[in-house]
Amino acid sequence: xxxxxxxxxxxxxxxxxxxANIRENTPNGTLVTKVSAVDLDEGTNGxxxxxxxxxxxxxxxxxxxxxxxxxxxxxxxxxxxxxxHIYELGVxxxxxxxxxxxxxxxxxxxxxxxxxxxPEIEVVCSSNTVPEDAQIGTMLAxxxxxxPDSGENGEVQCGVDKNLPFKLQKISSNNYNxxxxxxxxxxxxxxxxxxxxxxxxxxxxLSASKHILITVSxxxxxAPMFTQSTYNVFLMENNRPGASIFAVAALDADFDVNxxxxxxxxxxxxQDDSATHIVTINSKSGNIFAVRSFDYENLKQFRFKVxxxxxxxxxxxxxxxxxxxxxxxxxxxxxIDSPLLWNNTASLEIARQSLYPGYLVxxxxxxxxxxxxxxxxxFQILEATDKSLFNIGPHSxxxxxMRNLKIEDATNQRMVIHVRDNGQPRLSSTITIIVSVxxxxxxxxxxELHQHRNxxxxxxxxxxxxxxxxxTSFIFLAIIMLLLLLKCKQNRTNNVDETRCYFPCSxxxxxxxxxxxxxxxxxxxxxxxxxxxxxxxxxxxAVGLSSESSKCDFLFLxxxxxxxxxNTGSTIGRE
Numbered sequence: 001x002x003x004x005x006x007x008x009x010x011x012x013x014x015x016x017x018x019x020a021n022i023r024e025n026t027p028n029g030t031l032v033t034k035v036s037a038v039d040l041d042e043g044t045n046g047x048x049x050x051x052x053x054x055x056x057x058x059x060x061x062x063x064x065x066x067x068x069x070x071x072x073x074x075x076x077x078x079x080x081x082x083x084x085h086i087y088e089l090g091v092x093x094x095x096x097x098x099x100x101x102x103x104x105x106x107x108x109x110x111x112x113x114x115x116x117x118x119p120e121i122e123v124v125c126s127s128n129t130v131p132e133d134a135q136i137g138t139m140l141a142x143x144x145x146x147x148p149d150s151g152e153n154g155e156v157q158c159g160v161d162k163n164l165p166f167k168l169q170k171i172s173s174n175n176y177n178x179x180x181x182x183x184x185x186x187x188x189x190x191x192x193x194x195x196x197x198x199x200x201x202x203x204x205x206l207s208a209s210k211h212i213l214i215t216v217s218x219x220x221x222x223a224p225m226f227t228q229s230t231y232n233v234f235l236m237e238n239n240r241p242g243a244s245i246f247a248v249a250a251l252d253a254d255f256d257v258n259x260x261x262x263x264x265x266x267x268x269x270x271q272d273d274s275a276t277h278i279v280t281i282n283s284k285s286g287n288i289f290a291v292r293s294f295d296y297e298n299l300k301q302f303r304f305k306v307x308x309x310x311x312x313x314x315x316x317x318x319x320x321x322x323x324x325x326x327x328x329x330x331x332x333x334x335x336i337d338s339p340l341l342w343n344n345t346a347s348l349e350i351a352r353q354s355l356y357p358g359y360l361v362x363x364x365x366x367x368x369x370x371x372x373x374x375x376x377x378x379f380q381i382l383e384a385t386d387k388s389l390f391n392i393g394p395h396s397x398x399x400x401x402m403r404n405l406k407i408e409d410a411t412n413q414r415m416v417i418h419v420r421d422n423g424q425p426r427l428s429s430t431i432t433i434i435v436s437v438x439x440x441x442x443x444x445x446x447x448e449l450h451q452h453r454n455x456x457x458x459x460x461x462x463x464x465x466x467x468x469x470x471x472t473s474f475i476f477l478a479i480i481m482l483l484l485l486l487k488c489k490q491n492r493t494n495n496v497d498e499t500r501c502y503f504p505c506s507x508x509x510x511x512x513x514x515x516x517x518x519x520x521x522x523x524x525x526x527x528x529x530x531x532x533x534x535x536x537x538x539x540x541x542a543v544g545l546s547s548e549s550s551k552c553d554f555l556f557l558x559x560x561x562x563x564x565x566x567n568t569g570s571t572i573g574r575e
Contacts, residue, residue: 007045007097011037013105020073023112024081028074032064035071037093037103045097053090053104060087064109073107081113082148115153115202120146121210126178128212132186133219141178141212143168145198153202160196166214168196178212186216187253218255220312226250226320233288233324237296238331245279248286248320250308258312266305266319275304279324288322296328297369330374330423336431338365345432352437355405361390361435364397366419374423382430383416390415390435399433411437 013035020033039046050071052061064087065076073089089107094100126141147154158176160166165182178194192214199207226248233246252259263286268275280289288306302324309317339346339362348362368375379397384390386409392399399415413435420428 005042005045007041007095007099007101009040010101011039011048011093011095011103013037013093013103016105018105018107020107020109021112022079022109024079024114025116026075026079028076030075032073032075032109033107034073035091035105035107039095041095041097045095047096048093049096050091050093053092055090060089063087064089066091079111081111082117084111086110113150113153115149115200115204115206117148118206118208119156119198119200121196121198121208123210123212126212129215129217130180130184131217131219132184133221134180134184136180136182138180139177140166140180140214143176143178143196145174145176147200149200149202153200155201156198158196158198160194164192164194166194184216186218186255187222189216191215218258220254220258220310220314220316222253223316224250224252224261224308224310224318226308226318228320230321230323233322234327235294235324236327237294237329239290239293241292242289244287245290246288246322248288248306248322250286250318252310254310254312258310260311261308262311264307266307268304270302270304271299279304281306294326296326296371297332299326301325328371328374330370330421330425330427332369333427334366334368334377334419334421334429336364336366336419336429338363341431345434347434347436349436349438352405352439355401355437357401357403359401361399361401362433364399364417364419364431366397368421370421370423374421376422377419378422380418381415382418385410385413389413392417405437413437
């Protein structure tokens with residue numbers, strides 16, 4: 001009897017639950033596990049086919065591939081630990097009998113985390129601008145850092161470049177504050193590109209960075225600075241009023257309004273006048289203008305201060321000194337100081353016997369208000385009655401005779417002297433000298449010239465001056481004499497009223513019995529004195545003393561007489 005097999009046995013898996021561990025990001029096709037089921041039936045009833053059960057999600061089916069014949073489960077797509085740590089697969093084994101029987105099992109696939117995610121940096125809030133005078137510790141941004149990996153792969157650290165004046169201040173495990181760590185200076189660095197770096201502790205470690213742009217806003221903390229503390233300006237005299245003579249410049253490291261400068265002249269005194277009346281300055285450009293023309297002979301040098309002030313708050317300023325040196329220009333002709341001139345003519349009288357070769361007739365002394373080469377003078381005879389008779393030193397101005405005077409030579413010699421300086425252009429003056437040769441020293445020049453000179457000297461304003469000075473002197477002398485008379489009268493009155501005493505001064509006979517006293521015939525003797533004279537006759541002596549004289553001793557010493565004067569001693573004290 002042949003027993004025909006019936007499909008009465010369902011496939012049975014080796015295990016009711018399969019477990020598999022696999023790393024995330026495993027390449028596609030990698031074997032995860034292999035399931036196996038046995039069916040005791042024979043033939044087609046014992047052949048099994050593997051498949052995922054309906055309880056397996058479609059997304060999971062996309063990640064894994066199940067071979068229906070061999071039961072091998074392989075990776076179909078990238079597995080990401082951060083999306084799912086564990087996958088549960090339902091697998092069934094179905095035989096091929098007419099009434100198919102099914103066996104079931106479960107597969108638990110656990111992913112092993114790999115350090116495949118770099119840290120993520122998020123700026124929660126930030127300020128893109130910070131003032132340069134911000135205090136240390138000022139918060140600029142709040143940073144949040146995360147890493148989806150697990151374990152050490154997800155432990156992150158964060159930091160910034162140590163060369164920057166900023167640091168990260170940790171406030172929680174993955175949260176930081178970006179704060180200032182040092183003083184800021186916009187003039188040194190105006191913009192900071194801060195790179196925030198973060199890294200995990202995986203192997204190998206992964207890192208990430210994020211950039212924050214911080215602009216340092218300006219604060220008015222820099223005063224203007226002139227390019228020089230002192231400026232020397234060389235200016236030719238006789239400059240045109242209102243013309244620019246120089247320009248100063250100042251720099252301010254601050255920005256915008258804080259760096260906008262205004263120039264001005266600091267008020268001071270220049271030759272008893274305000275500096276602002278001498279020079280002005282353009283408030284924007286710094287160009288300096290002369291208000292008036294300068295004269296070297298009156299003002300050779302002056303200095304003033306200029307100020308540069310910014311428009312910030314508070315306003316900052318600085319000053320510089322401008323030293324103006326006036327250069328001489330040949331604008332003054334020579335002036336004849338000696339000999340004295342009348343109508344640009346000098347007259348000299350010389351005795352004939354004095355004229356010998358080398359005789360110094362006169363010396364022309366001239367001056368020039370200019371300086372340097374402009375005041376260097378030279379002398380020259382332009383015209384002369386007889387050029388062979390006189391010559392002049394080109395630099396000394398001494399006029400000397402060159403030969404003896406001849407009988408046929410004119411007694412009146414006329415010379416025109418030319419005096420010029422060494423400037424550019426050369427300026428000059430002329431003087432006419434008339435030399436009168438006298439037979440003797442008592443001769444004079446013509447009466448007409450002498451009379452004309454005398455009349456001119458005392459005419460016009462000179463007469464009024466003489467009258468004024470004379471009247472003033474007379475009045476002054478009259479006042480002095482009146483005061484002296486009043487003083488003498490006052491002294492005589494005081495002498496009568498003051499305390500009286502007697503000493504040898506004048507002798508007069510008195511009939512007043514009250515003032516009469518006995519006449520002393522004895523002489524007054526003083527120790528160590530010369531022989532004394534007897535007092536004769538009745539004399540009245542009066543002297544004025546102050547009220548304080550009682551507090552001191554008073555002694556009147558009689559003059560000592562020689563023996564020859566003894567006979568005339570009786571007249572001492574009389575008129």
